[in-house]
Amino acid sequence: MGMTITEKILARAAGKRVIGPGDNVWVxxxxxxxxxxxxxxxxGVFQREFGAAAKVWDPLKVVIIPDHYVFTQDEKAxxxxxxLRYFVxxxxxxxxYDPGTSRYKxxxxxxxxxxxxxxxxxxxxxxxxxxxTHGALGAFATGIGNTDAGFIMGTGKxxxxxxxxxxxxxxxxxPPYIMGxxxxxxxxxxxxxxxxxxxxxxxxxxAIRQLSIEERMTICNMAIEAGxxxxxxxxxxKTFDYVRARTSLPFNAVYGDVDAPVDSERTYDASTLEPCxxxxxxxxxxxxxRERNDVKLDRAYIGSCTGGKITDFIAAARVLKGHQVxxxxxxxxxxxxxAEALIKTEIDGTSLVxxxxxxxxxxxxxxxxxxxxxxxxxxYGRTSGNEAVISTTNRNFPGRMGSKLSRIxxxxxxxxxxxxxxxxxxxxxxxx
Amino acid sequence: MKTIRGAxxxxxxxxxxxxxxxxxxxxxxxxxxxxxxKLGSYALCGLPDGxxxxxxxxxxxxxxxxxxxxxxxxxxxxxxHAPVCLGAAGVNAVVAESYARIFFRNxxxxxxxYPFETAIRLCTIFKTGDVAExxxxxxxxxxxxxxxxxSLKDLGAVAPVVEAGGIFAYARKAGIIK
Ligand code: SF4
Numbered sequence: 001m002g003m004t005i006t007e008k009i010l011a012r013a014a015g016k017r018v019i020g021p022g023d024n025v026w027v028x029x030x031x032x033x034x035x036x037x038x039x040x041x042x043x044g045v046f047q048r049e050f051g052a053a054a055k056v057w058d059p060l061k062v063v064i065i066p067d068h069y070v071f072t073q074d075e076k077a078x079x080x081x082x083x084l085r086y087f088v089x090x091x092x093x094x095x096x097y098d099p100g101t102s103r104y105k106x107x108x109x110x111x112x113x114x115x116x117x118x119x120x121x122x123x124x125x126x127x128x129x130x131x132x133t134h135g136a137l138g139a140f141a142t143g144i145g146n147t148d149a150g151f152i153m154g155t156g157k158x159x160x161x162x163x164x165x166x167x168x169x170x171x172x173x174x175p176p177y178i179m180g181x182x183x184x185x186x187x188x189x190x191x192x193x194x195x196x197x198x199x200x201x202x203x204x205x206x207a208i209r210q211l212s213i214e215e216r217m218t219i220c221n222m223a224i225e226a227g228x229x230x231x232x233x234x235x236x237x238k239t240f241d242y243v244r245a246r247t248s249l250p251f252n253a254v255y256g257d258v259d260a261p262v263d264s265e266r267t268y269d270a271s272t273l274e275p276c277x278x279x280x281x282x283x284x285x286x287x288x289x290r291e292r293n294d295v296k297l298d299r300a301y302i303g304s305c306t307g308g309k310i311t312d313f314i315a316a317a318r319v320l321k322g323h324q325v326x327x328x329x330x331x332x333x334x335x336x337x338x339a340e341a342l343i344k345t346e347i348d349g350t351s352l353v354x355x356x357x358x359x360x361x362x363x364x365x366x367x368x369x370x371x372x373x374x375x376x377x378x379x380y381g382r383t384s385g386n387e388a389v390i391s392t393t394n395r396n397f398p399g400r401m402g403s404k405l406s407r408i409x410x411x412x413x414x415x416x417x418x419x420x421x422x423x424x425x426x427x428x429x430x431x432x
Numbered sequence: 433m434k435t436i437r438g439a440x441x442x443x444x445x446x447x448x449x450x451x452x453x454x455x456x457x458x459x460x461x462x463x464x465x466x467x468x469x470k471l472g473s474y475a476l477c478g479l480p481d482g483x484x485x486x487x488x489x490x491x492x493x494x495x496x497x498x499x500x501x502x503x504x505x506x507x508x509x510x511x512x513h514a515p516v517c518l519g520a521a522g523v524n525a526v527v528a529e530s531y532a533r534i535f536f537r538n539x540x541x542x543x544x545x546y547p548f549e550t551a552i553r554l555c556t557i558f559k560t561g562d563v564a565e566x567x568x569x570x571x572x573x574x575x576x577x578x579x580x581x582x583s584l585k586d587l588g589a590v591a592p593v594v595e596a597g598g599i600f601a602y603a604r605k606a607g608i609i610k
Pocket of ligand 1: 067068107108109128130303304305306368369372373394
């Protein structure tokens with residue numbers, strides 16, 4: 001009997017020929033990712049359990065990317081980043097992307113693949129639930145807590161349960177007004193906010209193949225919003241081009257067997273999808289954008305690991321070009337690389353930066369998680385009252401962007417841009 | 433027989449980690465003892481208005497030992513601050529219809545609390561302030577206020593990890609680490 005891509009990656013990492021869903025296996029870890037919010041606690045666990053002088057299992061496999069609370073006056077946030085610096089220095093870790101230096105990158109899930117740390121067939125754990133993003137490059141990637149991460153730091157191993165696979169086949173060609181965000185919000189709307197709890201979510205089909213790596217990342221990023229353990233897409237030439245441009249390290253791509261049994265399979269036709277939103281306060285509250293024109297908005301937000309990639313800003317700029325926003329529109333590129341690309345990328349001879357400025361958006365903020373998760377009170381773009389926000393981020397829980405009273409509508413960058421122009425939820429086809 | 437006994441706090445479905453511990457308090461590091469205590473004082477302060485305060489203003493611990501919830505408890509982020517703040521506030525067990533995977537795992541790995549599952553929708557039966565007792569090995573929950581008993585699901589494969597006191601103790605016992 002065949003194995004799925006998720007099972008095959010885990011089997012290899014466990015040193016076993018065959019494994020199946022439900023098996024508990026010790027896997028060897030290829031990359032451990034942490035950031036400023038969970039890094040200090042992970043280090044705390046590591047030192048408590050292995051001793052103050054203990055060394056991490058492999059300095060080349062620990063990647064530390066501060067991104068959450070970077071541009072704040074909060075003293076503890078600064079102390080936490082300082083404690084990472086101290087640890088990195090003591091352990092001689094080469095992959096630390098220190099804020100305030102030229103190595104600073106920004107949001108970890110966009111930075112990790114950018115820096116070549118995500119390779120097909122590998123096993124990645126991160127102290128952040130959106131670590132599932134990296135399945136977009138054919139890796140097994142999932143989020144863990146500080147205690148498990150501290151364990152990995154000391155041993156390079158983790159005991160995990162092999163998940164069953166739910167397969168999502170997206171056929172047809174992707175219309176220009178549909179983005180990865182619309183596809184994943186549709187799927188979450190169908191299966192529910194906990195519809196994939198404990199499952200691997202495997203995305204396949206010709207529509208998925210058509211998508212860029214960044215768009216595939218948007219889909220895998222939100223696997224956790226259906227409770228998924230990991231999201232995964234088999235690698236192809238696009239994957240290899242992306243990875244080879246960023247690392248010279250070798251890797252072994254893994255593919256699922258055609259006869260691998262899966263727990264369930266759902267089929268979609270991308271050409272019939274429509275631009276959508278997820279209404280407050282859970283990502284599974286699916287609604288068509290064109291049926292929610294009555295929802296008045298107070299602000300728009302484009303950013304985060306879900307919707308702050310260069311492809312997201314290009315999409316927003318396509319809609320905004322030649323128009324004016326009527327509500328405050330916040331732009332937070334995920335990483336420094338994205339921020340630089342905003343200057344270099346042009347649409348019909350005009351740079352994205354200029355398009356956004358002419359459209360009346362707020363000044364572009366420095367890369368970080370910013371208001372995607374509220375954060376300290378001085379966080380850029382954080383809500384403070386009962387604002388209605390349309391956002392390219394991934395979560396619309398009460399208080400997620402700061403204030404418990406604010407209402408967050410999740411949408412694609414195309415839909416966010418169209419809505420920013422009108423001041424109410426708007427289908428981007430009105431501008432395309 | 434291990435028992436957990438105390439007052440119950442009732443929540444509904446989809447209690448996410450931002451409601452359990454809002455992001456602005458994630459600057460606190462769980463392994464620093466004073467900050468562990470502080471995290472407890474903020475436990476569940478992100479619940480929507482309408483819930484009674486879980487921890488009284490000025491207190492560091494809750495008056496509740498058991499949380500009864502609905503479906504998908506602990507969904508959202510992987511922040512270990514979530515089970516930690518509940519444990520720090522004095523919670524010994526959560527009883528819910530289902531959990532988000534990472535919260536469940538973190539609860540077990542840290543040994544902060546027992547994440548019991550139940551097939552019964554207890555969040556519509558229990559009231560905040562009821563007093564209850566859990567027979568941990570017998571997987572039984574008794575509402576001492578109403579004198580009703582309910583069976584809980586066996587902790588199954590994670591039981592040995594919880595019993596050992598978390599992932600480190602378990603791995604040491606199994607000889608995986610020294
Ligand atoms: S951008 Fe938002 S979702 Fe992504 S890592 Fe940062 S806080 Fe988490």
